[in-house]
Amino acid sequence: MANSFLAASDVVVVATKNAGKVKEFAHALSKLGKQTSSLLDHADFPDIIEDGETFASNARIKAKTAGDALGVPVLADDSGLRVHALGGEPGVYSARYAGEGAKDADNNAKLLRELSRLETEGDNQANETLADGSKLLSGAQFVCALALYDPATGGFLETEGTVDGWITDKAHGSGGFGYDPLFWLTSLGRGMAELSTEEKQRISHRGDALKKLIALLEQ
Numbered sequence: 429m430a431n432s433f434l435a436a437s438d439v440v441v442v443a444t445k446n447a448g449k450v451k452e453f454a455h456a457l458s459k460l461g462k463q464t465s466s467l468l469d470h471a472d473f474p475d476i477i478e479d480g481e482t483f484a485s486n487a488r489i490k491a492k493t494a495g496d497a498l499g500v501p502v503l504a505d506d507s508g509l510r511v512h513a514l515g516g517e518p519g520v521y522s523a524r525y526a527g528e529g530a531k532d533a534d535n536n537a538k539l540l541r542e543l544s545r546l547e548t549e550g551d552n553q554a555n556e557t558l559a560d561g562s563k564l565l566s567g568a569q570f571v572c573a574l575a576l577y578d579p580a581t582g583g584f585l586e587t588e589g590t591v592d593g594w595i596t597d598k599a600h601g602s603g604g605f606g607y608d609p610l611f612w613l614t615s616l617g618r619g620m621a622e623l624s625t626e627e628k629q630r631i632s633h634r635g636d637a638l639k640k641l642i643a644l645l646e647q
């Protein structure tokens with residue numbers, strides 16, 4: 429389905445209701461001459477139950493549910509944050525870390541609460557301080573699993589991308605979404621929420637997974 433998918437459709441349907449993701453996909457896909465549509469354009473589309481144990485399985489669930497319902501190939505993203513000092517939490521539970529229906533601000537507040545409860549030594553280099561006085565609390569990794577599903581064949585194309593950084597005790601920037609304000613990129617000396625969509629695309633877990641997917645599609 430790979431080549432036919434890129435050639436056949438002018439619009440890529442992404443099985444998400446997250447406006448932040450939609451903005452990033454629209455930015456990336458426009459470079460391929462594609463328009464992006466999402467479940468935000470299908471307001472009555474029922475919430476998809478994300479009961480997989482991995483990012484990859486949740487991405488497959490979202491893509492298949494929407495693809496079978498809409499009858500067109502669908503791309504889905506399941507993503508989240510692994511915080512090393514928390515043993516990889518919140519992981520696949522990132523969106524509902526502070527409870528069902530939690531807002532980004534609730535999840536960020538819960539993350540800072542959990543980290544402040546920890547003994548901050550050893551691996552997480554809790555004593556490291558940035559120029560503005562904020563502290564690096566723990567190493568962390570964003571993960572993005574992408575699944576492209578074609579209901580005509582039942583086939584999937586799947587990739588996974590990551591980016592490493594640190595959780596800071598204070599927010600930096602107001603761009604992006606989710607945990608971006610607390611995610612610090614030591615390599616850039618900037619926070620994820622301080623990056624433009626273009627810059628985030630270049631370094632992020634989602635940009636990484638998309639790059640790999642486009643490479644598969646172009647094979």
Ligand SMILES: O=c1nc[nH]c2c1ncn2[C@H]1C[C@H](O)[C@@H](COP(=O)(O)OP(=O)(O)OP(=O)(O)O)O1
Binds near residue numbers: 523
């Ligand atoms: O680039 C990112 N920058 C910051 N935070 C991020 C990012 N990527 C994922 N995240 C966080 C947000 C949410 O707490 C969880 C995703 O959960 P996830 O279920 O995949 O997405 P969602 O429920 O927001 O929308 P949907 O399922 O409709 O695609 O990880």
Ligand SMILES: [Mg+2]
Binds near residue numbers: 478523
């Ligand atoms: Mg979700």
